[in-house]
Amino acid sequence: MTKQRKLVLDIVENSCNHLTAEEVFFKAKEEMPNIALGTVYRNLNILVDEGLLRRLTIAGHPDRFDNTRIEHEHLICKNCGKLSDFRIEGIKEKLKEASQENVQSYELNAYYICEDCCNQEVM
Amino acid sequence: MTKQRKLVLDIVENSCNHLTAEEVFFKAKEEMPNIALGTVYRNLNILVDEGLLRRLTIAGHPDRFDNTRIEHEHLICKNCGKLSDFRIEGIKEKLKEASQENVQSYELNAYYICEDCCNQEVM
DNA sequence: ATCAAGAATAGGAATTATTCCTAAAATAAA
């Protein structure tokens, strides 16, 4: 655990948003001005592999990163991309049961149109 | 519904695999040798927006496309990327309930290590 | 059918997110 990796982990864990690699990079630069973008990407990948962070992949958008302390699902506005969290109890067990496999992790994204976009009529 | 769009739709609907845009493109070329890759992408996007196809986004892999006739979830090997389907009854209703929003679509990917990869020891 | 208007296409350039490469620096091991 190098200091760069620790920094990346801290930034993601202490952010209430779901940050992109680039956002993590800019925050990291505030503390370590010459950290490289590649380093951020590499460490994010390592941290995800180790299970310390979760990756959130949404079509057409860059990946976002999330802490793993509380399992949760994501609700995404189809129109503006706004992202929020919600929970479904016991989903992981359901997945294991339904798939008959040892599910290690999962990603559950629900798409809707948020209120703001609904009210804009034109889309 | 142009003939290009119809062809793209037919290819995805009549394939039991989950095809990438490029795979759709090569299949489409067999019927229409000078269809353009951009046309395939554009039409896949339109068909997804119209709800006629589903998009399947997996981190680090190109998007895949799926027919929508039967709602189903995806089981993905973390190691080799092997992809299979499974079902969870009534998940969409659960999502609406849990999120308190009008969920229009969702994507549920479960990750595991497939038997082949398990047996290979080295990963 | 003929024509005009709008939409879709082919082909290729451009963009974007991400990974890969390499030499230098840091860390760990002996």
Next chain:
DNA sequence: TTTATTTTAGGAATAATTCCTATTCTTGAT
């Protein structure tokens, strides 16, 4: 402390996808 291993910074390369433009299709009204 010397050696071996890992990681880094910086930038080039890659891959998937979108964007651009001139041309071709459709379509619907006359």
